[in-house]
Amino acid sequence: MEINWIEDFMVLAVTRNFSRAAETRNVSQPAFSRRIRNLEYWVGAPLLDRSVFPIALTPAGEAFRKRAEDVLRSLQYAREEARGMVARPDEVISFAALHTLGINFFPRWLAGIEAALGKQKTRVVPDNLSGCVEALISGSCDAMLCYSHPGVQMSLDSASFPSVELAQDRIVPVSAPDAQGRPRHDLGGSGPVPYLCYSPESFLGRLVQPLVEAHGLNQRLIFHYENSMAEALKPAALAGAGVAWLPELAIRDELAQGTLLPVGPPEFGLQVAVRLYRMRTPASAEMDRLWAHAAAAAAGG
Structure with a gap:
């Protein structure tokens, strides 16, 4: 074996x-x-x-x-x-993270951690959900940063892989505006709408596609472009190529500036949690301090 x-x-x-x-x-x-x-x-x-x-x-x-x-x-x-028998003065905390969170959430979250604990030496390896889980299970990273939603099973034993909720995010359908400042593509009508979709095997694809089908939108959304990463769909949406479901964490500036507009009623969006996972084994002192702070913050301490 x-x-x-x-x-x-x-x-x-x-x-x-x-x-x-x-x-x-x-x-x-x-x-x-x-x-x-x-x-x-x-x-x-x-x-x-x-x-x-x-x-x-x-x-x-x-x-x-x-x-x-x-x-x-x-x-x-x-x-x-x-490893503990060998001196390692420059301990680096390694994170596996979904691409969107590694780019749009981690830097701001780390800034809050460093404000409380001082400068941290960190490494972020962005990957899809399967790659992140493998890194956590195999011990290739100290912690995993990913979305959590009942619609996508993690299959991680909570006793072996504890987690804390760090934040909430929403996945919302958006479109670029037209010359009049209205959504160029809207889900409120009855005509076809070009669809910027996630790959079916991606985490967000596994969340958004059931939502699209539950609201009967699959008959109106016409496939135009597919990618597994929100960061790749975002430029296409900004260019007016169609409607995409994007995390608000990734488009907060665009929403504030009006370069992307929400389309459809609130029920077309999805609420997701941002969670940090680790393996329940002895870790470095740096990782233990960071985890204790994150857990206390999640508990309101």
Whole structure:
């Protein structure tokens, strides 16, 4: 049995999709599938229910996932224990973050942290949700910064991966204005509207598409451009190419200046939480101080 097989399984338990998990693990899908099969042969029980979509964990898979988290956590602890024997005067706190939050939220949030704790040495690695979760599970980062919403399951055990809510954000449909200052593309009418959409496998894509379908907008929204990142859809919206659902954190200046305008009623928007996750293992003193401050702030302390 190889540790890589366990890491593969943990990513698959989050994505519930072989192709996305294989891409996250940077291997071909056939090779990834073989590694999962090898793990099942080694365990001696089927871990996945492949008869449903998205795939689900079997009872054996759920039980194994909890023990697998313990194994990876123990390895992370052993690594940190070994590292602790070597002096590291310049400790850097490493974050995996969704692209939008790494760009639009993290710098302002860190400024608040530094106002209370002093200068921090940090590293931010932007990635999609699967990549962020893999980095957290494998111990490649100290903390993960991402959105949270009941519509997208994280599949992270809260006992092993505690989290704190840092802020709230809204995902809202917006359009550039026309010459009269009205939305160039509006969801209030009945005609077709060019749609700047997220990739289906992205976190925001998995949130927005069900909302679009629930309000019957999929019949009016005409595909024009797709990208997994809000930062790529934002310039297209500013250029008047169509309607995009964008996080308010990413467009606060544009909303204030009127270069982007909300379209549609409030129920066309989504409320999401910004959460910080960590692995429940001994961490650096710097990470522990930052976490304690973030947790106290979240609790109103």
